[in-house]
Amino acid sequence: MTRPIQWALLGLILFAFSLPVSARMLPDFVPLAEEHSPAVVNISTTREREGGQTGGHPDFEGSPFEDLFERFFGAPPGGGRGEGGEGRMPERSSLGSGFIYTEDGYIITANHVVEGASEVVVHLSDRRVFDAEVIGKDPQSDVALLKIDADDLPTLELGSSDELKVGEWVLAIGSPFGFDHSVTAGIVSAKGRNLPTENYVPFIQTDVAINPGNSGGPLLNLDGKVVGINAQIYSRTGGFMGLSFAVPIEMVEDVVMQLREHGEVTRGWLGVLIQEVTRDLADSFGMDKPAGALVARVQSDSPAEKAGFETGDVILRFNGIDVPNSSALPPIVGRTPVGTEAEVEIRRGEETKTITVEIERLPDDVAAERGGRQPEQEERAEPQSLLGMHLEPLDAAQAEELGLDGGLVVTEVTGNPARSSGIRPGDVIVQFGRHSVDSLEELEEQIEDAGTGRTVPVLIQRDGNPTFIALRIPSE
Structure with a gap:
């Protein structure tokens, strides 16, 4: 090798190492977007609204972005009210996203995209438009399954959210504010996130820019496989603030299989109200560190009551699966087949023991028991x-x-x-x-x-x- 070539190679190596780490490590999202965008669909729905309700997309009704939606898609005649300004409102359109699951037209989206819709229309990337049938919906996981009459469609392959690592790059494709096939990227911020209004979904948290209209769209890893469906954002303004949440694809796949086969979803039920074990509570229970799910109440006539669970038990393992915190338990129990006998390791007082419990189906109307207002008493003992x-x-x-x-x-x-x-x-x-x-x-x-x-x-x-x-x- 001649000396000029050697010097040239050395210069290239030195230049490469002089680049910022971010420039050397940033992945190329172009092939991902080009290859997988065709399998992502835009979903529009039509709803009838009662008088006094706001219109538009369910993700941002009442938010600062509602006016923007009105500008793009128009307000109903008469300022959004029916004749006389009262009664039933005209039908309104809203937008969401989804992706094609099978070549013969099954499509996965978020339940809240199609909830309450009188009409669901799917727009493909090749500009074809289809009326969609809602095969089934599951509000608890926020997953819905649609079907259109088409064949030989492009599809997305399902991956594994269990194998996702915090800090890993992910990509979202969807229709924020109706701008179809918009691509945004970010990293996995956390896994197994429990939100206050959700009990059965261990969300994937990302910093991918998700906005109204992205709901139901796929979250892809760098292999182009779906690891979740985008479902929610945390925002104080109605827009993206760096906190986005996706339903893990393992849960989505289980829900979709049940919806295809039965049209509904069944979940396992243990029958306990639980709370987090704080450091102080762990100390009070004589535990080395906070862990598990603390049983605050055993529900009447539940599998837990029949098996002998007690208030104050700390659930540490469920069927061989560690329960690191209270939010981990509901998804584990929910995925357990009805009728299964589960081995549950608990801490009771100073002892650790195992209880066998037969898991039953989660009742449709399970709700927390709430007490009423305490009545005033004419005479009270001195406190x-x-x-x-x-x-x-x-x-x-x-x-x-x-x-x-x-x-x-x-x-x-x-x-x-x-x-x-x-x-x-x-x-x-x-x-x-x-x-x-x-x-x-x-x-x-x-x-x-x-x-x-x-x-x-x-x-x-x-x-x-x-x-x-x-x-x-x-x-x-």
Whole structure:
């Protein structure tokens, strides 16, 4: 090799290493977009709206972007109201995304894209338009399956969200604000995210730019395989703020299979209300570190009650699968086939034990039991002060209304440790440690038995919901 060529090669190597890391490592998204965009579809729906409701796309009704939607797609005559400004509103169009699952026309999208629609129309990348049949919907996972009458369609291959790594590049294709086949990219920010309004979906969190109209579209890895469907954003403005959430494709695939075969989705049901194990609660239970799902209530006539679960149990493993936190348990149970006998490892007091439970079908109308407002009493006993709070016994009428066997009502929080533990007036103390609380005398004895300087798990009922808190008994 001649000296000029050697110097030239050396110069190229030095130039390559002088580039920023981001320039050397950034993937090429062009082949992904060109190859997989044809299998992504635009979905438009038509809904009838009652008077007084806002129109447009369900993702941004009432948001700052509603006016933008009106500019692009037009407002209904008369400012959006029917004759006389009242009654049933004219039908309105909304937009979403989806992708072709099979060559013969099955299409996956988000449930909220087609929920309540009187008409669903699918627009393909080659400009063909089809009326779609809704095969099935599952609101709990926000997945819907459509069918159009077509053959030899381009499809997307399903990948694995389980194999996704935080920091991995992902790509979204969809129709934000009706701009079809828009491509955005980002990274996986987190996995297994539990959102306040969702119980059964361990969302994939990304920083991919997702906006109204992207819902139902695919989230692709760098191999071009679908790892999730874009479902939600977290926003204080109505637009993208760097927090997007996708339904993992393993859950999507399970839901789609059930919708194709049965037209509905069945889920496993354990029958417990759970909460997170905080560091203080872990200390109160004698655990080395926070882990598992803490049982705050065992629902009546549930599989858990039949199997012998108790309030205060901490679920650590379910059928051999670790339960690192409370949000991990519902999806695990939900995927368990109905009728399966599951081995559940729990911590109860100082012991670890295994309970066998037969999983039943999740009832359609499962809802949290909520207590009503406490009735005013003409005569009340003088409240007594313990651990920085005034307490009085729960009378029979209050107990019946709240669905409790007994307890003590917190009438006032006067100091610590109650205040620092988060106890509020109106809370009902139901259990102290692993013992029920039926009278002030019992609670005093339980406090004395617990000893000073210890952290004790205390079960309270607040607004009808059971919650454990960690309360530290002061040292004398």
